[in-house]
Structure formats: C-alpha cells, structure tokens
Amino acid sequence: MDLDMAQVRAFVRAAEELHFGRAAGTLAISQQALSKRIARLESLLGTELFQRGGSGVGLTEAGERFLTPARQTLAAADAAVAAAVGRKDRPLRVDVWGHLYAPMRTLAQVAGRDGEFVMGHGRDLSSVAAALLHGDIDAAFGRVHPPLHTGLAHRLVRLEPVDAVLSADHPLAAEPALRPDQLSDSVLWAPSALDRLDFLRQFADRFGIRNTATGVNLGLIHFLEDVVGDPRLFSLLPADMPLPHIPGLRAVPLVNPTPLYAWSLLWRIGNGHAGLDRLTAACAAQARQSRWLEYDPAHDWLPEPPVAGPPPR
Structure with missing residues (x-):
C-alpha cells in the first residue's frame, strides 16, 4: 500500500486542529479539497479516521493509532526532500x-x-x-x-x-x-x-x-x-x-x-x-x-x- 503524502499531511493537520476549516487554512487549500484527501485516505485504508458529527470532529480509534506513525512518516518524507535539495x-x-x-x-x-x-x-x-x-x-x-x-x-x-x-x-x-x-x-x-x-x-x-x-x-x-x-x-x-x-x-x-x-x-x-x-x-x-x-x-x-x-x- 503506497501512501499519498498530501493525504497523510491533510489527516495530520486535521487531527491536530480537530477542525477541517482551520486545517485547510494551514495548508492553503480549500476545506473541500482537504475533505477529499482525507476521504481518499480513509478509502485506501479501509477504515474511518474521523468521527464527524454536529458536535464537531474527533478521531476514531483507528485515527488515534494512525496519528503517531503518520507524523513520523511526514517527518521522514520532509527530511528526504531536504537532503535531496540541500x-x-x-x-x-x-x-x-x-x-x-x-x-x-x-x-x-x-x-x-x-x-x-x-x-x-x-x-x-x-x-x-x-x-x-x-x-x-x-x-x-x-x-x-x-x-x-x-x-x-x-x-x-x-x-x-x-x-x-x-x-x-x-x-x-x-x-x-x-x-x-x-x-x-x-x-x-x-x-x-x-x-x-x-x-x-x-x-x-x-x-x-x-x-x-x-x-x-x-x-x-x-x-x-x-x-x-x-x-x-x-x-x-x-x-x-x-x-x-x-x-x-x-x-x-x-x-x-x-x-x-x-x-x-x-x-x-x-x-x-x-x-x-x-x-x-x-x-x-x-x-x-x-x-x-x-x-x-x-x-x-x-x-x-x-x-x-x-x-x-
């Protein structure tokens, strides 16, 4: 399974903000684009990462488990890019x-x-x-x-x-x-x-x-x-x-x-x-x-x- 880093980054930002609008703002994308990235990631993983409801957004158990390794994955990807471009x-x-x-x-x-x-x-x-x-x-x-x-x-x-x-x-x-x-x-x-x-x-x-x-x-x-x-x-x-x-x-x-x-x-x-x-x-x-x-x-x-x-x- 190959992860899309843009989707992983959208998930991590949303997990940290617990608000799709604010998370989208930090990435300079629309809330609709962020929601689509997260939906595609959930589809790829075969599980929901967020609980969505009238009271707000929260992580599911799968989302909680995914958050730490997702952050580590992003850090490794950023380090790889930095090493390549000096x-x-x-x-x-x-x-x-x-x-x-x-x-x-x-x-x-x-x-x-x-x-x-x-x-x-x-x-x-x-x-x-x-x-x-x-x-x-x-x-x-x-x-x-x-x-x-x-x-x-x-x-x-x-x-x-x-x-x-x-x-x-x-x-x-x-x-x-x-x-x-x-x-x-x-x-x-x-x-x-x-x-x-x-x-x-x-x-x-x-x-x-x-x-x-x-x-x-x-x-x-x-x-x-x-x-x-x-x-x-x-x-x-x-x-x-x-x-x-x-x-x-x-x-x-x-x-x-x-x-x-x-x-x-x-x-x-x-x-x-x-x-x-x-x-x-x-x-x-x-x-x-x-x-x-x-x-x-x-x-x-x-x-x-x-x-x-x-x-x-």
Missing part, C-alpha cells in the same frame, strides 16, 4: 513563546554567534509544538512543561530567578525580600487563565495563593499598570528583566525558596538542520559563562526538577 543551508527558523516573560532577552545573548536565524513568535507551547511537528519551524525557545508530544525533544538552557512585582501601596512593598508564602493573602494577577499559564498556576498551588485574577493581555506596560492600580495585586517577572518606568511599581526579590523559571530549546526529533547543533552549543557556552543552570533544591523552587535533555542529534 535545504540545510537555509537559515534556522526559531520561534519563541510566552505571555509576559521575554524569551527573546535570553535568546538574544546566544543567537547570531553562529549561523543565521529567522525569528517568529508563537502564541503558546501548543501552537509552537504544532508548528515544529508540521515542519514550519526548526526550533523553539520558551518554558517546556508536560505533557509534551513524543515526537519532540528539548534541552534546558536557563534557570532564571523571578521577582514579585507589586504596587508601592501594597502592604509588603517596603520589604527588602519576600518568602513566596508571604503573598498568600494577596491576589495573583495573570495575563490569561491559569490553566494556560502552567508556571503561575503551580506557583499559586505550591505557596497557598488562594486568590487569583486575570485580565486581557494587552502587553507588559498595560499589565503592570493594572498591578500598580490595585494594592492587592502582585505578579511574577524574571529578576533581570528591565521593567518599564511606571511610577509606583516595585520589584521585590523572592527568597526561601527562590522560584526559578526554566527556559528550554525545543525541536522535532529527526530534524537534521546543522544550525540546531550550533545553537545548542552557543546556549551551553553562555550557560557556563553566566552560570545559568545553577540550582540548589534547598534554596530554590522549580515546578519540575531540572533535566538537561539530549543534544539535537
């Missing part, structure tokens, strides 16, 4: 993701040392993971947290302390440093629902932050102006992140323990772009020079224990 010389496509934290600050210290990069900006981990699996980008940079797709690998790059940011009118604003649990009676202000912000959610759970609130993410300045405007609020930002000049804004170090935010590189297993090795080596060199990976469990807190991870190849 696409390894193209720039490395690197994406970043995050809400208020700024991974570009960290990546800027290593990017450009070796090789050429094309930068992008993902919305969140799931969208970046999908882009990696699709082959739209080569690597990504941000905080990795489980569950992570089995077709992806990651390597820890940096552990960064975070500060509490709060209004000068907050009852704890004058403290030289704070234990995280001292904030338990304050309100954790987040730029999105906590089920999308794994680090803040786990921080709140670990240190007994009972009250949380969210707003629309209109950028860092707007977010911090909201913090300044309400003395009940606080949030977390990387300790060495330059803050905009906003009157009444305070940043207070957190100690005993110090929360650490973990930055990682993420890539699709099997991507042989030489720039991945160069970027990983540059990150490792900067981590040694700047002592980015220091972690003392007696004094620091991480949602998950640090794992260095494998090199790209």
Whole structure:
C-alpha cells in the first residue's frame, strides 16, 4: 500500500486542529479539497479516521493509532526532500513563546554567534509544538512543561530567578525580600487563565495563593499598570528583566525558596538542520559563562526538577 503524502499531511493537520476549516487554512487549500484527501485516505485504508458529527470532529480509534506513525512518516518524507535539495543551508527558523516573560532577552545573548536565524513568535507551547511537528519551524525557545508530544525533544538552557512585582501601596512593598508564602493573602494577577499559564498556576498551588485574577493581555506596560492600580495585586517577572518606568511599581526579590523559571530549546526529533547543533552549543557556552543552570533544591523552587535533555542529534 503506497501512501499519498498530501493525504497523510491533510489527516495530520486535521487531527491536530480537530477542525477541517482551520486545517485547510494551514495548508492553503480549500476545506473541500482537504475533505477529499482525507476521504481518499480513509478509502485506501479501509477504515474511518474521523468521527464527524454536529458536535464537531474527533478521531476514531483507528485515527488515534494512525496519528503517531503518520507524523513520523511526514517527518521522514520532509527530511528526504531536504537532503535531496540541500535545504540545510537555509537559515534556522526559531520561534519563541510566552505571555509576559521575554524569551527573546535570553535568546538574544546566544543567537547570531553562529549561523543565521529567522525569528517568529508563537502564541503558546501548543501552537509552537504544532508548528515544529508540521515542519514550519526548526526550533523553539520558551518554558517546556508536560505533557509534551513524543515526537519532540528539548534541552534546558536557563534557570532564571523571578521577582514579585507589586504596587508601592501594597502592604509588603517596603520589604527588602519576600518568602513566596508571604503573598498568600494577596491576589495573583495573570495575563490569561491559569490553566494556560502552567508556571503561575503551580506557583499559586505550591505557596497557598488562594486568590487569583486575570485580565486581557494587552502587553507588559498595560499589565503592570493594572498591578500598580490595585494594592492587592502582585505578579511574577524574571529578576533581570528591565521593567518599564511606571511610577509606583516595585520589584521585590523572592527568597526561601527562590522560584526559578526554566527556559528550554525545543525541536522535532529527526530534524537534521546543522544550525540546531550550533545553537545548542552557543546556549551551553553562555550557560557556563553566566552560570545559568545553577540550582540548589534547598534554596530554590522549580515546578519540575531540572533535566538537561539530549543534544539535537
């Protein structure tokens, strides 16, 4: 049985989006064309891959079984094409993701040392993971947290302390440093629902932050102006992140323990772009020079224990 890669790609995109219209848009084809490709694939395999109904689209058991090897097949096909046409010389496509934290600050210290990069900006981990699996980008940079797709690998790059940011009118604003649990009676202000912000959610759970609130993410300045405007609020930002000049804004170090935010590189297993090795080596060199990976469990807190991870190849 010979598989048509266009049909397999249509299936994988539809399985990831669970919406034929969105999947068709990512492939720059019509929804009708995508539906025909999937129907032909189902006919070839002799089984339905999707459940179609008024409540939406879902995978059948056969579709669930087919998805992982289908992704692996596409990755192998893309690697074969790249090897044949010599696409390894193209720039490395690197994406970043995050809400208020700024991974570009960290990546800027290593990017450009070796090789050429094309930068992008993902919305969140799931969208970046999908882009990696699709082959739209080569690597990504941000905080990795489980569950992570089995077709992806990651390597820890940096552990960064975070500060509490709060209004000068907050009852704890004058403290030289704070234990995280001292904030338990304050309100954790987040730029999105906590089920999308794994680090803040786990921080709140670990240190007994009972009250949380969210707003629309209109950028860092707007977010911090909201913090300044309400003395009940606080949030977390990387300790060495330059803050905009906003009157009444305070940043207070957190100690005993110090929360650490973990930055990682993420890539699709099997991507042989030489720039991945160069970027990983540059990150490792900067981590040694700047002592980015220091972690003392007696004094620091991480949602998950640090794992260095494998090199790209």
